[in-house]
Amino acid sequence: MMRLDRVSKxxxxxxxxxxxxxxxxxxxxxxxxxxxxxxxxxxxxxxxTIGKMILRLISITSGKIWFNDxxxxxxxxxxxxxxxxxxxxxxxxxxxxxxxxxxxxxxFQIVRREFYPHIPQADWDEKVERxxxxxxxxxxxxxxxxxxxxxxxxxxxxxxxxxxxxxxxxLVADEIISMLDASTRIDVxxxxxxxxxxxxxxxxxxxxxxxxxYISERAVILYCGRIMEMGRTESVFSNPIHPYTQLLMDSVPxxxxxxxxxxxxxxxxxxxxxxxxxxxxxxSKGTPECTKAIPPLVEVAPDHWVACHRW
Amino acid sequence: MxxxxxxxxxxxxxxxxxxxxxxxxxxxxxxxxxxxVAGESGCGKTTLGHGIVLLKPPMKFVRGRVVLDxxxxxxxxxxxxxxxxxRKISIIPQYAMNALNPIRKIGTMIGEVVxxxxxxxxxxxxxxxxxxxxxxxxHDVLKMYPIELSGGMKQRVVLVLSTLLNxxxxxxxxxxxxxxxxxxxxxxxxxxEFRDRGFVKSIMVITHDISILYQVADSIMVxxxxxxxxKGPTEVIIHRPRHPYTKMLIGSLPKVGVRYAETRLSxxxxxxxxxxxxxxxxxxxxxxxxxxxxxxxxPPFLEIEPGHFVACWxxx
Numbered sequence: 001m002m003r004l005d006r007v008s009k010x011x012x013x014x015x016x017x018x019x020x021x022x023x024x025x026x027x028x029x030x031x032x033x034x035x036x037x038x039x040x041x042x043x044x045x046x047x048x049t050i051g052k053m054i055l056r057l058i059s060i061t062s063g064k065i066w067f068n069d070x071x072x073x074x075x076x077x078x079x080x081x082x083x084x085x086x087x088x089x090x091x092x093x094x095x096x097x098x099x100x101x102x103x104x105x106x107x108f109q110i111v112r113r114e115f116y117p118h119i120p121q122a123d124w125d126e127k128v129e130r131x132x133x134x135x136x137x138x139x140x141x142x143x144x145x146x147x148x149x150x151x152x153x154x155x156x157x158x159x160x161x162x163x164x165x166x167x168x169x170x171l172v173a174d175e176i177i178s179m180l181d182a183s184t185r186i187d188v189x190x191x192x193x194x195x196x197x198x199x200x201x202x203x204x205x206x207x208x209x210x211x212x213x214y215i216s217e218r219a220v221i222l223y224c225g226r227i228m229e230m231g232r233t234e235s236v237f238s239n240p241i242h243p244y245t246q247l248l249m250d251s252v253p254x255x256x257x258x259x260x261x262x263x264x265x266x267x268x269x270x271x272x273x274x275x276x277x278x279x280x281x282x283x284s285k286g287t288p289e290c291t292k293a294i295p296p297l298v299e300v301a302p303d304h305w306v307a308c309h310r311w
Numbered sequence: 312m313x314x315x316x317x318x319x320x321x322x323x324x325x326x327x328x329x330x331x332x333x334x335x336x337x338x339x340x341x342x343x344x345x346x347x348v349a350g351e352s353g354c355g356k357t358t359l360g361h362g363i364v365l366l367k368p369p370m371k372f373v374r375g376r377v378v379l380d381x382x383x384x385x386x387x388x389x390x391x392x393x394x395x396x397x398r399k400i401s402i403i404p405q406y407a408m409n410a411l412n413p414i415r416k417i418g419t420m421i422g423e424v425v426x427x428x429x430x431x432x433x434x435x436x437x438x439x440x441x442x443x444x445x446x447x448x449x450h451d452v453l454k455m456y457p458i459e460l461s462g463g464m465k466q467r468v469v470l471v472l473s474t475l476l477n478x479x480x481x482x483x484x485x486x487x488x489x490x491x492x493x494x495x496x497x498x499x500x501x502x503x504e505f506r507d508r509g510f511v512k513s514i515m516v517i518t519h520d521i522s523i524l525y526q527v528a529d530s531i532m533v534x535x536x537x538x539x540x541x542k543g544p545t546e547v548i549i550h551r552p553r554h555p556y557t558k559m560l561i562g563s564l565p566k567v568g569v570r571y572a573e574t575r576l577s578x579x580x581x582x583x584x585x586x587x588x589x590x591x592x593x594x595x596x597x598x599x600x601x602x603x604x605x606x607x608x609x610p611p612f613l614e615i616e617p618g619h620f621v622a623c624w625x626x627x
Contacts, residue, residue: 042491043462151582181351182519183579186563193571207491214565214576237567251496252567253522255549259496 001201002054002087002170003030007063009049009225023049024225026063028297031170031201036192038204038212038233040248041222047205049225051172054203055089056080067170085115088163089172093179094155098147104155105143107162115166131161135191153184160191171195174205189215209252213237218303221245224278227297231304241306243283277309285310312378313513314340314363314480319375321355321362329371330586332358334537336375337612338620340480340513345506347524347545348517349560350534353583356517357405359534360482362386364402380479397428401478401511405485407469411457418453421472428476435475442471442510446501463494470501474510481511485518499527521561525549530618533557536583536594539612543619553621556595593622601625 009024024046031037041047052058054065056072065072067087075083091097098104108128116124129139135157142154150158156176163171173192177185193215196202206212212219213233220230221244229242240246250260276291277283283290290309297307319336322329333355340346348356362370363377363386372387379399385391404410412420421439422432440450446467457465466486474481483502487495505511516528524531525545532542533556541554552558559579569576581598584590590597592607599606605624612622 042494043489153582182521182560183351183563184582185578186565186576187578189565190571190575190577193575209492210565210567210569213567214569214571233570247493249567251492253492253495253520253526255522255525255561255564255566256568259500259526 001031001033001035001068002203003066004028004050004054005064005066007050007053007065008061009046009053009058010061022225024053027222027225027227028063029220029227029230031203033169033201034196034199035218036196036202036204036216037218037220038206038216039220039222040206040209040212042207044224045222046225047207047222048174050222051089051174051203051205054170054172055087056083057089081115085166086168087170087172088166088168089174090156090159090163090176092175094152094159095147095179097159098155100147102146104145104147104150104158107158108165111162111165127165128161131164132158134164135161136187137161151184152180153188156180156188157191160188160195164195168200170201170203172203172205175207177211178206178208209237209248210254221248226278226294227305227307228279229304229306229308230297231301235301235304239301239304241300241304241311242279242308243285243310244279247282277307312339313342313344313380314515315376315378316363317376317378319359319362319377320373321358321366321375322371322373323358324369324371325587328587331589332370332537332586333362335609335612336539338532338539338542340515342512343506345503345514345516345527345529347521347528347531348515348534349519349521349524349531350540351519351560351583353536353586354534355537356534357484358537360402360484360515360517363480364396364400364482365389365392397424397473397478398476399478400480400482401473401476402482403466403469403473403484403486405488407486408457408462408465408489410469411465413457416454416456417460417468421453421475424472425475430476439471439475442475445504445508446471447497463490463498466490466494466498467501470498470505474505477510479512480515481505481513482515483517486516487518487523488520495523496526499523503527521549522564522566533560536589537586538594538609539620539622540595541619541621541623542612543621547619553615553619553626554623555599555601555625593624 005028007027011021011023013019013021039047053060060073112124132139137157177188192202204216216233219233219236221228223244229236229245240249276293277295280286280290295307295309297305300306300311317337321333323332336359350356366372366386377384377386384395425432425435443450448467487498502514506514528545530544531548533540535556541557563576563578579598584594593610596602596606610622610624612620613627614620615626
């Protein structure tokens with residue numbers, strides 16, 4: 001469905017773009033039809049950059065992204081519009097996604113103007129109401145309101161409904177529930193699960209491991225723009241092999257067990273651009289060998305991939 | 312008792328009237344206690360933390376008493392509080408990363424702060440360096456600008472700075488919400504270590520994430536829409552909560568090991584009341600599955616077993 005093939009994004013920073021900042025390096029994975037893949041990483045790991053590249057919001061430095069065997073970087077004009085009809089994104093800040101001057105349901109009118117100008121208004125209104133009901137909102141309560149009159153959870157569902165008005169097959173959900181309250185976030189998560197059951201593929205970008213585990217079939221763990229470990233969610237979570245994944249699993253605050261007393265690992269300033277493994281400066285198991293070459297992603301068990309010299 | 316709060320009521324002045332952000336908060340913090348304050352956004356947890364340290368407009372003092380180490384704090388008086396702030400009671404604000412002056416080197420800024428309290432920077436420097444070692448920062452950060460540090464490093468700098476004068480109470484407001492899990496764990500453990508070493512007597516950890524509190528807090532206080540719902544020892548609140556809101560809140564948290572395919576969690580239907588004109592009585596009544604007529608009166612925050620306080624008519 002959506003396949004990333006050695007995708008990299010290098011930003012040029014500093015005066016005249018003299019310095020290169022690799023945000024994403026050689027990332028390859030795929031999302032199959034009707035599957036939820038969670039992309040897990042800390043801030044600055046490049047997870048949002050990947051989402052934006054899939055949505056064509058930023059360009060790709062090298063590599064290719066294939067959507068149903070179509071190279072998305074070549075899409076232009078009508079073909080790109082067709083792509084957006086099938087691939088949409090929802091982002092972290094529901095309040096920032098709206099223009100506060102206009103009513104919130106203006107986003108639906110824009111979709112109609114751009115994609116469905118031939119549908120009569122009455123049919124369209126009915127379609128909007130049906131879609132709002134399907135994301136768990138009561139149309140009478142939420143239509144004709146300004147963004148500040150709606151809660152974060154309602155606004156976020158609005159955005160999902162906007163995506164559903166199109167014939168989408170793939171949704172990029174970038175931290176969509178991190179700004180919602182604990183009591184309402186689980187409902188939005190359940191909504192995603194329902195959409196998946198209807199055949200939608202979802203790339204679920206998050207830094208919260210328990211959310212990733214709750215919803216996804218497969219997980220991809222990113223660190224400094226590189227994939228550290230990926231595979232079926234159960235294998236990655238119950239049998240983490242990469243030292244970074246192990247550290248993450250040990251650090252997740254749980255309600256059923258307390259943190260183990262382990263050696264504390266904190267990042268120490270600039271993540272230097274080493275020749276070898278990017279995780280080496282923080283790794284507890286690293287040896288000088290690790291600085292020599294970048295570890296390749298190898299399959300250690302069926303559908304369980306790890307990039308570590310020392311697994 | 313390090314900190315004693317009685318009937319603390321704080322409102323926000325708005326053009327449409329007062330927003331009743333905190334209503335009659337009464338609780339105690341023991342010496343050496345790490346108390347977690349949990350709740351959703353708009354429940355008044357940040358108002359509580361800030362009100363005790365820096366009560367500035369539009370926040371308005373309505374009534375109540377705050378006693379620190381046996382001495383009443385003049386929290387309604389910005390000027391008189393100056394004596395207590397930073398020395399006796401200190402805060403790590405929500406966006407601690409933005410608490411550092413971007414155009415000063417970290418060392419210069421810390422120097423300015425301690426000199427403003429009449430303390431010689433040179434005299435305190437050895438202690439400052441010792442504490443930087445404790446949180447795993449090199450002394451070079453003193454010569455760096457905030458922009459050169461990552462979020463987690465800035466958070467640790469602010470932790471060291473705000474506890475430099477060994478205050479009695481430290482208020483840590485959402486200090487880990489912008490950090491990833493491994494840094495989160497490290498920062499929380501440092502907080503505990505600072506308490507264990509006696510740099511601070513008691514800590515109030517304000518967060519929306521109950522699972523973090525379970526790891527480090529001695530007691531947890533749950534708030535809802537400006538009212539205290541429940542307070543008790545951590546184990547009791549997590550495993551035997553009595554207030555319906557606490558029960559539903561804990562039940563709605565996804566845990567590692569829970570998949571929607573096997574266990575489908577559910578949220579709390581409805582949304583919190585508008586604090587400009589909240590309904591009389593218990594503010595959770597509209598979303599509460601066990602509400603009855605009595606809930607139109609405000610439930611008192613009563614001790615139902617030693618150290619376990621609940622504000623719910625169903626539980627007395």
